[in-house]
Amino acid sequence: MEDALAARATELRKELNYHIYRYNVLNDPIITDAEYDRLFHELRELEVEHPELRTPDSPTQRVGSDLSDDLPKVAHPAPILSLANAFSPEDLQRWEERNLKLMTAGTTFDYVLEPKLDGLSVVLTYVDSVLVTAATRGNGEVGDDVTANIRTIRTVPLRIPSHADGPQPPSRLVVRGEVLFQKEDFERVNEEQEAAGLPRYVNARNTASGSLKQKDSRITAQRPLTAYIYDIVDSDGLVLDKEWDTLEFMRDMGFNVIPHSEYFPTLSDIIQQLPTWESHRNQLPFEIDGLVIKINDIAARRELGISGKDPRGATAYKFPAEEATTTLLDVVVNIGRTGKVTPTASLEPVFLSGVTVSNASLHNYDLIQQLDIRVGDKVIVKRSGEVIPYVIGPVTGARDGSETPILPPELCPFSGDVLVRPEGAVDLFCPNPRCEERVFRSLEFFVSRGAMDIDGMGPETVKALIDANLINDEADIFYLEADSILALEGFADKKVDNLLQSIENAKHRPLAQLLASLGIDGVGGVVANLLADRFHSMQMLIETTNAIKAQENAFLESIAPLLSVETSDPDAARAKTRLSKPLVELAPRYVDASDLGSKLSRLLKPILSIDSSVPVEVIAERLQILTATAKSLLTIEGLGPILASNVVNWFADGYHQELLAKMERAGVNMVAEKVEKEGTSLDGLKFVITGTMSVPRDDIKALIEAHGGKVSGSVSKNTDYVVVGESPGSKADKASQLGVTILSEDDLRAMVN
Template identity: 35%
Template sequence: MIAKKARADEIKSLLNRYSYEYYTLDKPSVSDAVYDSLMDELKSIEAECPELITIDSPTQRVGNKLLDGFQKVKHERRMVSLNDVFNKGEIEAWIERTDKLMPGHKHEFFTDIKMDGLACALIYIDGVLTQAVTRGDSFVGEDVTNNVRTIKNVPLRLHEAPGFEQFLRGRTEIRGEIVMLKRDFAELNEKQKALGQPEFANPRNLAAGTIRQLDPSLVAARPLHFRGYDVLRDDDAEVPTNSFAYEALTALGITRNHQASTFTNLADVMNFVNEWDNKRHDLPFNTDGLVIKINDRSLYESLGLVGKNPRGAVAYKYAAEQATTIVRDIVISIGRTGPATPVAVFDPVVVAGTTVQHASLHNADEIARLDVRRGDTVVIFKAGDIIPQVESVLKELRPAGSKPIDYLAELARQYPELEFVRPAGEAVYRVKGLSGPLILKRSLAHFASKGALDIDTLGEKNVEALVEAGLVNDLADIYRLTKDDLLGLERFAEISAQKLIDAIAAKKQPALERFLFGLGIRHVGAQTAIDLTNHFESVEKLSQATIDELREVDGVGEIVAESIVAWFADEDNVKLLEKFSDLGVTPQFSQKSDRLAGQSFAITGTLQSMGRDAAVEKIRNLGGTFQTAVAKDTTYLVAGGKIGASKLKKAKQYGTKIIDEQELLQIIKE
């Protein structure tokens, strides 16, 4: 046993050294075959002597599935975001502000490439990886340790290096980005194409989606990489500068960017900015800019925060790429607080590496300023390489006979049942007579209803109490609620508060079709939500669908397709979906039976053996379609007690087969 332990320890040490050479130094000293052979020997020893398995063994990267989802973890130090700057003048203004706050100090700027990935913190205790936490809302993230352990370039034990021994004692936090490299992303999409599967949209979304899988083996199958950008210790003096932090990253075996540099004047910073503007497309990962920080960490900390952003750093965003496309329509989306936002729907076009097909036009004034019309050829750009915008109209290509957009007429045409008002001093039209809280109450009640997520005890009165208390400001906020929050309200006692918290937690992985229906997308009823789910299988794929692709779905015509596109174009809705994701809400797609595919059912009267809702759900789960009224394509009319005469008359008129409840039970029997 002693000999086997010594051999296992030697192999682990050697494998860790080889990983350090391969991933950190990019100078492997042995072939993959040698590494694999030693790994096989270690696995053999551990299989024979399981007591020799340690948490930092290279064989222990893939853990078990998570049964209860991801646990919340509070960051010891907030994971802040940076203010954006877009040109030399804004960098100069930032430097002037820091000068006023730290007069007499010598300038030293630390610069690095900003990676487009998922921010994550790795916690090492005495050099051993013990926890990995996502950024979350900057205060609280999610424990994704099981998944991060599968990333091959994440050391399970920090590398020992002379001069950095203190980092292997106590708590060391490594912050960085989880990314998918461009070449790996391209290879994955080639495999998807070969299998006849839909291609993934972009590396960032794929990396973020992968790290939130509940099964680590699925994560291990995807080529993710971790690239560090910060080192935190309980004693700040141990990491005096940002440049020293990067030295520590390499010494400890953490992959980091080697483009990072330190400068003492603005001219050199701008040379670095311009150099990477030209070369950034050659990088192995996607980027939208640079990070510029005060190098001295004590000065950086003394500058403090403004809101949620540190004064001592900025993110320089490169000018967006541009493309031209043709506006096919302008549709209006009603936001959760009642604003009417116009959206340009255009032919899909690739901008900054991703395909876009719609952009917010913000308000009536912006439409008038651009003088954008249906049929116009427009210049599209992406602000900060993220949000698509219409920059200008190429009026030379305007089709003959085009007419300016009459915004009030468009509101009346698209929403004939609503009235709109433009409050004094505001640029946006809003739904008349509906306040933001009232719309939110209706939306949340629908989201929690039986046809949607079916959240027990979250009825209208509890919804009203939560909204009026300011505990819920959007649909996703219900997943932030705590028992203590509820106990502060008159309606809740110990048992009722816990019951609601448990009911909400039980719906963190709702059926995708219920989630889509619950979002309240205009014209998307329960059946349409099912049809969309069966066709696209995920919210992400649905959000990227073109109008033509949407129209391929049964029951989805031009109006419904435009409504869906407009909903996903609304920035508030995009943020809402991101918030759901950050809070661990992951809608699930499950392949339904197609036994009743092509068969449509209508029901009249009452059913004795089950409620109407239960019958409808059963029909839909078997691939059938439920119709509220008898139509020419209705296969069966189920006649229960107290039959409606009008439906019977239509059924006879159309030749629809009329069956009783017992016949229905036989049809839906599994």
């Protein structure tokens, strides 16, 4: 047992030293920071539990350094320490237990929690309130002098802005903070890079570090860096007992103190908060990679002292890694229901933010080529939030020459059709709507949970039914009969009964659910509800969209000569594009417009001055008819013109009309439920609901609608009331900005009673 542990410690030391060498000397790391942290943590835990395993050359004994060769040095007044990591609630509990053992019996700790900013540590010295030096952490003892560069950061006060009648800063005050890019500032830097034809920066922390260590502070001044202050390193005569008071004091002094810090009386309170913080991290304006947890009592922290090179009184809880390295085994070509080709990576399975990942998106073949990703490469994979895992790029330093380039396919691997690339698109498409894979993907989607939700009809069943030629389209599902399914392998009586029963149930889904299941581009649950609310039946929707399509065609016919005008004038070309897409470009802006003729004369002048064969009155008249026909669709709040046009084009396709007719003959529900009206007290009023209510939000929506009111998703000046529950979002703020009346749930109930 002891031998096994000693062997593991030796192995970890060897591995870590190799990665330190790759990182520091070759500047070509082959694992992610998170993977390095894991190995380091394992070694450190081993050494804490078995101090005899610790060796002087252990990486845990060396102090990290970010010193540059070419900047002057500043000695820190006290060691600037980094923190040990914890990766789980158990790690945190062990940390507390170890600390309690070192204190007198009966000691308890309370804690301060701060987000762990993913930036660059700096140490700022103020003498008589004036910033005199600023240094990086360096090796913890000395740092690089970056005073001139720090002065360009607006969130760093050059003079401590304390109030004359408030607490005063000590004559010398040394504070510690973090310099970083806010997410949107980093995005802006990258947009500027792109605009200048330069490559995007990948890593915000490295870019912040590079920006701060410029020899010319004018370059730093152009980078929108932010600094947050979170600790006092040293001072003349200032005595504060609690971490929480320290934050408060620095805030009073006018420093930009780290936001979102919280006080907790016990460690278990903090452990309960971990999942909330993890899900919250992507909504913060800056990148964090974990949380810093400090014992609130500063004297206790001093008493606990230092273990190795880390202070015992604070620890860094790291979130599960979102990035990992693994081997790219193969690239599989996926065809979606729209025909879109997605190259998908088959990976050596790797554990990533809580799940095992063995497939990841490679986006498209342009990107594969740009990043020079090859089969056999070690690649970095990222999984963040609910997003599908994707490959960030190859680790070129790990190549041995056996890797093979990845070429885009020319033919659809399923239907053999030549793949096409629409103008301006980065993706390849299989153009054949009958492609077996496209049909399979559409059917798979149609029956899935969240769509028609047909129980017992998973992808394998769909595949088996297609292969047996029992279904070829969505409507066929509703014509399935027991005998023919029973003839298939693996389908027993009970299973078939259940399947047919769930198909029968699916015939009675609400209209909106059917609409959302059809795979109309851009029509998900929300839009489907809007359509069902406005048109009440599939019949009405088909009639309306057919009429719109006919009027659109009539419009295009009437202006046909203008569409063949050849022009190099960009304004005329723009006017021509508008004319070619009347439903998207013209009709939405002229709903209820008066004096259409003169408005169109102005808008279309660049092209009408080239070709005057179509009188503007004719264009106006045809557009007027189109607009009037499309009005019921175009005036749905929350449905944009492009979506409206998608809907019209989908329904105009004869194949789709056939499909719907076939479903209707099979008894599939095609009408919206009648909303039982209970009253008229809210007639014509528009509501927005935000925050948590005492009942599900859909119930509040139903209550409003049952009394004649309307509910929409976003606050505008047309909104009459915003109903606000607990922890409301930005909608409540917007409502007060626009002066919209705010109601509580009780207020609303009072209105309807």
